[in-house]
Amino acid sequence: MTISLKPNDSPPEKLQPTGWLKYLSFSLDHKVIGLQYLVCGFLFYLIGGSLAGAIRVELTSPLSDFMPREVYNQVLTLHGTIMIFLWIVPVVNGAFGNYLIPFYVGARDMAFPRLNAVAFWLIPPSGLMLITSYFINGAAQSGWTAYPPLSITTPAAGQIIWILSVLLLGGSSIFGGINFIATILKLRRPGLKLMQLPMYCWAMLGTSILVVLSTPVLAGTLILLSFDIVAHTGFFNPSLGGNVIVYQHLFWFYSHPAVYIMVLPAFGLVSEILPIHSRKPLFGYTTMVFSIMGIVVLGLVVWAHHMFTSGTPPWMRLFFTIATAFIAVPTGIKFFNWVATLWGGKISLNAAMLFSCGFIINFVLGGITGVALAQVPFDVHVHDTYFVVAHFHYIVYGGSVFVIFSSIYHWFPKFTGKMLNENLGRFHFIITFIGFNLCFAPQHWLGLNGMPRRVAEYDPQFQVINQISSVGALLMALSTLPFLWNILQSILYGDKAGDNPWNALTPEWLTSSPPPVENWEGDAPLVIEPYGYGEKNSNKIQEGMK
Amino acid sequence: MPKLSAILTLTSSLILGIGGVWIAYNVDMLPVSASMNAPVYDELYRVLFIIGCILFIGITALVIYSLIQFRRRPGETGDGIDLEGNISLEIFWTAVPAIVVLFVGLYSYDIYDRMGGMQPLMHDHSGQMDNQAERVWGGIGSGPIESLSKENSSSLPIELTAMQFAFIFHYPKEDIISGELHVPVGREVSLKMESKDVIHAFWVPQFRLKQDVIPGQPTILNFTPTKAGNFPIVCAELCGPYHGGMRSNVIVDEQKDFDIWLKENSKESI
Numbered sequence: 177m178t179i180s181l182k183p184n185d186s187p188p189e190k191l192q193p194t195g196w197l198k199y200l201s202f203s204l205d206h207k208v209i210g211l212q213y214l215v216c217g218f219l220f221y222l223i224g225g226s227l228a229g230a231i232r233v234e235l236t237s238p239l240s241d242f243m244p245r246e247v248y249n250q251v252l253t254l255h256g257t258i259m260i261f262l263w264i265v266p267v268v269n270g271a272f273g274n275y276l277i278p279f280y281v282g283a284r285d286m287a288f289p290r291l292n293a294v295a296f297w298l299i300p301p302s303g304l305m306l307i308t309s310y311f312i313n314g315a316a317q318s319g320w321t322a323y324p325p326l327s328i329t330t331p332a333a334g335q336i337i338w339i340l341s342v343l344l345l346g347g348s349s350i351f352g353g354i355n356f357i358a359t360i361l362k363l364r365r366p367g368l369k370l371m372q373l374p375m376y377c378w379a380m381l382g383t384s385i386l387v388v389l390s391t392p393v394l395a396g397t398l399i400l401l402s403f404d405i406v407a408h409t410g411f412f413n414p415s416l417g418g419n420v421i422v423y424q425h426l427f428w429f430y431s432h433p434a435v436y437i438m439v440l441p442a443f444g445l446v447s448e449i450l451p452i453h454s455r456k457p458l459f460g461y462t463t464m465v466f467s468i469m470g471i472v473v474l475g476l477v478v479w480a481h482h483m484f485t486s487g488t489p490p491w492m493r494l495f496f497t498i499a500t501a502f503i504a505v506p507t508g509i510k511f512f513n514w515v516a517t518l519w520g521g522k523i524s525l526n527a528a529m530l531f532s533c534g535f536i537i538n539f540v541l542g543g544i545t546g547v548a549l550a551q552v553p554f555d556v557h558v559h560d561t562y563f564v565v566a567h568f569h570y571i572v573y574g575g576s577v578f579v580i581f582s583s584i585y586h587w588f589p590k591f592t593g594k595m596l597n598e599n600l601g602r603f604h605f606i607i608t609f610i611g612f613n614l615c616f617a618p619q620h621w622l623g624l625n626g627m628p629r630r631v632a633e634y635d636p637q638f639q640v641i642n643q644i645s646s647v648g649a650l651l652m653a654l655s656t657l658p659f660l661w662n663i664l665q666s667i668l669y670g671d672k673a674g675d676n677p678w679n680a681l682t683p684e685w686l687t688s689s690p691p692p693v694e695n696w697e698g699d700a701p702l703v704i705e706p707y708g709y710g711e712k713n714s715n716k717i718q719e720g721m722k
Numbered sequence: 723m724p725k726l727s728a729i730l731t732l733t734s735s736l737i738l739g740i741g742g743v744w745i746a747y748n749v750d751m752l753p754v755s756a757s758m759n760a761p762v763y764d765e766l767y768r769v770l771f772i773i774g775c776i777l778f779i780g781i782t783a784l785v786i787y788s789l790i791q792f793r794r795r796p797g798e799t800g801d802g803i804d805l806e807g808n809i810s811l812e813i814f815w816t817a818v819p820a821i822v823v824l825f826v827g828l829y830s831y832d833i834y835d836r837m838g839g840m841q842p843l844m845h846d847h848s849g850q851m852d853n854q855a856e857r858v859w860g861g862i863g864s865g866p867i868e869s870l871s872k873e874n875s876s877s878l879p880i881e882l883t884a885m886q887f888a889f890i891f892h893y894p895k896e897d898i899i900s901g902e903l904h905v906p907v908g909r910e911v912s913l914k915m916e917s918k919d920v921i922h923a924f925w926v927p928q929f930r931l932k933q934d935v936i937p938g939q940p941t942i943l944n945f946t947p948t949k950a951g952n953f954p955i956v957c958a959e960l961c962g963p964y965h966g967g968m969r970s971n972v973i974v975d976e977q978k979d980f981d982i983w984l985k986e987n988s989k990e991s992i
Contacts, residue, residue: 240966240967244963245963245964245966246963248963249960249962249963249965317963318960319960323920323921323959323960325919325920325921325937326920326921326960326961326962329919329920329962330962414936414937414938414939415937415938417938418938419938419939420921420936420937420938420939421936421939454792454802455794455800455801455802456801456802456803456804456805457804457805457806458806459805459806459807459808460806460807460808460812461806461807462807463807463812463816485923485932485933485934485958486921486934486936487933487934487936487939487941490834493834494831494834497827497830497831498827501823501826501827502820502823504819504823505816505819505820505823508815508816508819509812509815509816509819511781512812512815513812515781515784515785515788516805516808516811518785518788518789518792519784519788519792519805520792520802520803520805521788521792521802521803522792522794522798522800522801522802523788523789523792523793523794523802524793524794525789525793525794529789533785533789536781536785537781537782537785540777540778540781540782541778544773544774544777544778545774547770547774547823547826548770548774551766551770551826551827551830551833552830552834553762553763553766553830553833553834553837554763554766554767554770554830556930556931556932556933557763557927557930557931557932559932559958560923560925560932560958560959561958620751621751624751624752624753624927625751625752625753625927626753626925626927626928626954626956628925628956628957628958628965628966629958629960630960630965630966631965631966632965632966633966633967634966635954707806709801709802709804710801710802710803710804710805710806711800711801711802711803711804
């Protein structure tokens with residue numbers, strides 16, 4: 177006997193909460209999930225930023241006098257972990273990816289809405305777990321790299337909670353990556369070809385490939401590490417015959433691509449913002465696509481440049497030097513293309529544009545020091561020093577975080593239907609740009625002259641430069657105030673934005689602000705020229721408006 | 723006027739190039755150089771600095787110029803020029819960085835070779851008790867390692883044991899144990915390093931050398947000090963709460979003074 181279900185027997189869709197409550201619910205709407213990622217990420221950014229402030233206060237004097245040494249190591253571990261796994265990765269991927277990708281491919285939602293909601297709801301508990309581990313027995317204190325044997329010998333509870341939380345966040349990231357790949361490749365509106373997609377789709381496709389290929393390696397490594405800690409196995413424990421270098425190889429096989437997981441989506445977002453505010457087509461679409469894919473391929477084979485001083489054979493050092501340096505080629509193409517996008521435009525100097533241009537300038541400096549660091553002989557002097565700290569903050573803060581702010585200024589009217597105050601936004605940019613450069617530019621000198629990273633005490637000759645750097649950090653902290661004020665003020669009393677305040681052509685602007693649950697009333701628009709700006713095409717834009 | 727813009731481009735790139743070289747030769751950001759490979763390092767640093775300055779100033783200037791020149795004036799409407807790409811320009815700025823990067827890579831390979839990074843490591847253990855071939859990894863500046871048992875070895879063998887939170891130096895011939903590293907000027911030192919607990923790193927900024935000190939995996943670092951003086955040894959790998967305090971000194975003496983130091987300390991140890 178067989179029981180057959182009639183097709184219409186599927187359970188009725190549960191009602192989703194409406195109003196502000198939906199942002200605290202297990203919502204399946206990609207737009208709600210995107211904003212959940214964004215707000216949650218920003219809250220963690222404030223926590224991670226406070227930890228950075230604590231580090232900068234400690235470093236205003238050459239002695240370890242502000243907090244106990246163990247706590248200092250916990251603070252720097254939490255700062256790195258929170259900023260990477262709870263702020264930049266979830267926001268550039270999860271927040272903007274979830275909000276924008278379905279619009280860009282002409283879909284009503286992501287391919288797997290439930291998986292999407294699960295991916296988001298893994299983040300708050302793992303973040304809280306990570307932070308509260310401080311109150312249990314002290315948080316992890318072996319840096320965000322958790323190199324054994326240090327991570328095996330420091331107090332186990334904090335380290336295990338750190339591993340669990342990074343595993344959950346990695347899982348969330350993998351779910352997101354699978355979802356993006358499926359959505360971009362399979363949910364495209366009929367008639368929309370891959371080479372007609374906005375650049376952010378390509379960036380997210382590349383990023384998601386990296387996520388899916390490399391994050392499982394990190395998960396495996398951390399599980400082995402947790403065995404070493406809990407079950408006293410000897411994978412990475414030299415006193416039991418383990419090899420500590422193997423951990424570094426496995427760790428960096430994920431954690432170098434992680435840098436591209438943080439910056440590739442930012443590249444995509446900038447490629448959306450620059451053409452709209454300079455009223456010009458994106459320069460060199462095809463080369464941009466190929467350079468993203470080039471970065472994806474090269475990004476997977478450069479990890480050992482983090483290990484030039486760990487004891488690697490000469491041939492390996494040579495290979496990784498050349499491979500790393502060659503990433504500069506596709507990255508360089510993107511930067512030249514962006515500058516060419518600005519050239520001859522009608523540029524609006526608004527906050528979104530300024531933050532994007534700030535990103536270009538900061539990232540070029542970070543890229544140049546990156547090529548220098550790839551050279552083995554150069555790296556053996558500055559590896560594990562403040563030079564490296566300066567380099568990667570130019571990449572992840574000067575790069576990704578500047579783009580996050582730029583994107584918030586750009587898409588806030590779509591998110592809320594209200595305009596942000598541009599003058600406050602420009603003020604925010606100026607304070608952030610000055611504070612950031614004041615904080616991190618002097619650190620290049622510190623590294624070259626002998627200050628290692630992750631220290632609570634240092635040679636007194638570095639005090640003045642460290643104090644200058646701390647003043648920069650204070651400015652960065654203060655710069656969040658006009659931003660937060662702007663957000664609150666604009667949500668409550670901001671000017672109405674209308675559907676398309678920037679006269680943009682990409683599909684998210686061809687609907688109301690904020691958009692309806694199904695994204696568009698009626699059919700999704702077919703946008704085959706997302707960057708069709710420019711004088712000759714002005715007629716087309718007029719039509720697009722209607 | 724294409725001629726005028728060509729002249730303008732040429733002059734500005736020329737100024738940019740000269741400016742980059744000028745900055746690299748006039749902004750000195752490195753500490754004193756005190757080992758054989760430090761001047762070689764500084765040469766590479768200068769080349770990277772010149773290229774970096776030219777690129778950074780050039781792109782920054784282009785961005786700022788565009789923002790000012792092509793800004794939307796009040797009351798202006800309409801779009802910018804309709805320019806979707808330019809194949810020859812794109813080939814140009816793919817090829818130029820590729821050539822620059824290739825040049826930098828080959829140049830740094832040459833520097834690496836001159837520092838002794840490509841020389842094979844030979845670690846002869848025939849005279850010792852354990853016959854197992856020991857895997858040894860060398861840092862940069864590691865040349866062929868003379869056997870410690872050879873009599874007329876030119877390099878000065880020293881053993882370094884790192885632990886939380888100290889460097890302990892052992893001079894095997896004289897059996898001296900010291901918390902500071904004493905070495906003579908102008909003689910190659912061969913430092914064999916191993917850690918007792920976690921990973922540490924041996925770094926002397928004035929020597930431009932760093933090598934991790936790893937538990938269960940000896941590493942070798944060869945260097946030749948060229949300047950007498952007192953330089954800091956810094957641990958550069960996070961090794962625990964007192965990581966920042968894990969410092970020591972390398973005291974580079976004239977051969978005469980070094981011999982006196984050796985004599986004094988071996989007497990004490992007897």
